[in-house]
Amino acid sequence: MAERFYAAPMEGLTTWLWRRVHHEVFGVADKYFTPFVSPNANLSFQRKELRELEGNGGLKVVPQILAGRVDHFCWAAGAIRDMGYSEVNLNLGCPSGTVTAKNKGAGLLQDPDRLDALLDGIFSGLPEGLGLSVKTRIGWRDDGEWPALVKVFSRYPIRELIVHPRIRSDFYTGRARREVFSATAGLTRLPLVYNGDVTTPSDAASWTVPVMAGRGLLADPALFRRAAGGPPAERGELRRYHDALAEGYGETLGAGPALHRMWELWAFFAGNFEGADPWVKKMRKCRGLADYRPLADAVLTGCPLREEE
Ligand SMILES: Cc1cc2nc3c(=O)[nH]c(=O)nc-3n(C[C@H](O)[C@H](O)[C@H](O)COP(=O)(O)O)c2cc1C
Numbered sequence: 001m002a003e004r005f006y007a008a009p010m011e012g013l014t015t016w017l018w019r020r021v022h023h024e025v026f027g028v029a030d031k032y033f034t035p036f037v038s039p040n041a042n043l044s045f046q047r048k049e050l051r052e053l054e055g056n057g058g059l060k061v062v063p064q065i066l067a068g069r070v071d072h073f074c075w076a077a078g079a080i081r082d083m084g085y086s087e088v089n090l091n092l093g094c095p096s097g098t099v100t101a102k103n104k105g106a107g108l109l110q111d112p113d114r115l116d117a118l119l120d121g122i123f124s125g126l127p128e129g130l131g132l133s134v135k136t137r138i139g140w141r142d143d144g145e146w147p148a149l150v151k152v153f154s155r156y157p158i159r160e161l162i163v164h165p166r167i168r169s170d171f172y173t174g175r176a177r178r179e180v181f182s183a184t185a186g187l188t189r190l191p192l193v194y195n196g197d198v199t200t201p202s203d204a205a206s207w208t209v210p211v212m213a214g215r216g217l218l219a220d221p222a223l224f225r226r227a228a229g230g231p232p233a234e235r236g237e238l239r240r241y242h243d244a245l246a247e248g249y250g251e252t253l254g255a256g257p258a259l260h261r262m263w264e265l266w267a268f269f270a271g272n273f274e275g276a277d278p279w280v281k282k283m284r285k286c287r288g289l290a291d292y293r294p295l296a297d298a299v300l301t302g303c304p305l306r307e308e309e
Contacts, residue, residue, distance in 0.1 A: 003030035005204065005224040006162075008195060008214030009064045009089075009135070011035040012264055016055035017252070021244040023059060025237050027225045029217075030210070032059055033135070036066035036091045038104075039076040051252075053083055062133065064089040068104040070121030081127040087159060090122070092136035095168045106168040109149060110140045116152045123156050131159040135195070135212075139167040143180050147187055154188040162193040162212055201226035218268035238272055239300050246289065246296065255288045262292065273303035 007014055007022070007029040019032045034056075037049040045053065053063055063080050065088055067073040077088050092115075094105025101107065108115050126132060134153065139145035143165070153161055163184060165177040176196030184192055192209050199216035204227035217223050221241055222233035233241075245265065249258035263284055270276040276299045286292040 003210050004207075005029050005227065006031045006033065006193060006195075006210055006212040007217055007224075008212045009033040009035045009091075010214050010218070012261060013218055013268075014214070015261075016052050017245060017248045019056065019059055019061065021241055021248065022221055025241045025244070026221045026233065027230070028059065029224055030060065032056075032061045033089055033212070034061060034063045036064045036094065037076060038066045039072045041072075043072075043075045045076075045079070053080065053085075061085070062087045062089050064091050064135065066091040066094060066099065066104050068102060068108060068118070070118060070125060073118075073122050074125035074127070077122075077125075077130055077132075078127045081130045086129065087131040087133060089133045089135055089162075092134055093164055095137070095171050100168065106137050106140065109137060109145065109168065112145075112148045112152050115149065116155070119152065119156050132156075133160040133162060133193075134158050135162040135164065137168055137170075138163065138165045138177065138180050141167060141169060143167055143177055146180055146184070150184060150187045154190060158190050160193050160210075161188070161190045162195055164195040166196065199223075215268060218265065219271050221269075233272065233305075235300070235305055238269075238305075242269070242296060242300060246293075250289050258289060259286060259292060262296075270299070272306055273299050274306050275303050279303070 014032065014035060023029065034052045037045055037052060039045070063085055065073055065076045067076065080088050091105050092108050096105065099105040099107065108118060122132065139149065163181050165181040166174065181194055193212055194207055194209055195212035198204050198211055198213045199219065201223060204211050204213060204223060213223060220233065226232055246258065246262055249261045253261070266280045266283060270280045279295050279299045283292055283295045286295065
């Protein structure tokens with residue numbers, strides 16, 4: 001298997017800056033997926049979305065599109081192709097009520113016929129030279145819906161079907177239904193990618209299909225390196241990673257939004273250190289990067305590294 005390890009799209013977390021910093025410090029993932037861009041009737045991208053699409057020199061990046069309409073999707077796909085990308089990804093997983101109510105994300109899993117019509121339109125209008133992968137959950141209300149959905153997917157030349165084996169109503173809780181994923185190989189010849197709850201190097205290394213990780217990779221940014229037989233994260237690397245993110249967000253977003261980004265990061269990253277939680281709690285009361293930095297320093301230099309598998 002040439003490509004094994006994919007970084008998941010995570011809104012506000014696996015950003016253009018994160019991708020750049022992650023590969024510089026911990027080695028490159030085989031593919032990085034952008035958090036979704038969401039084209040609307042204006043047929044334009046927001047500034048924030050453009051930054052996701054434009055800052056990816058040299059990395060293998062797949063932009064993800066959240067859309068429930070063929071015209072919106074195909075406009076965005078065309079614009080993305082014109083930026084030089086060779087693949088786009090369709091989001092069929094986002095469980096948020098505001099998204100699903102507009103028949104986007106996991107909302108599209110409610111009705112296989114509607115999904116079929118969308119894919120038919122997309123594949124008819126997909127710009128030449130652009131591949132399409134799909135990232136999906138396994139149902140809306142029940143994983144018994146999955147075989148019918150796979151049947152629809154199998155009608156199309158989907159480059160990769162990335163499966164997060166939860167249903168919409170699971171959101172991100174409960175256990176990923178790995179047995180449903182395993183059974184999928186018997187239902188389709190589409191190339192499959194596994195996503196969901198991969199948090200250890202041995203788990204990541206155990207798959208015979210490519211693996212996508214999100215939360216596990218944010219918790220341990222060296223996850224893929226370790227899965228490939230490399231060393232765990234060193235303190236100096238964790239420090240460099242953290243500082244490059246804090247500084248980069250500070251410079252590009254300003255202090256307030258940068259702080260928010262760092263809080264979100266620490267929700268995963270704190271697990272690398274023993275006794276980080278009280279410091280992380282204090283970080284959430286900070287008003288600017290000036291009072292944040294000493295707290296981050298206290299963890300990065302003072303807390304022992306946690307020994308894991
Ligand atoms: C905060 C957050 C943001 C996410 N943003 C996206 C997104 O933009 N697009 C997407 O397809 N999935 C998104 N996801 C889902 C992840 O890509 C992934 O499918 C999910 O977290 C399960 O994988 P994991 O257990 O490896 O984290 C998001 C998940 C979280 C928790």
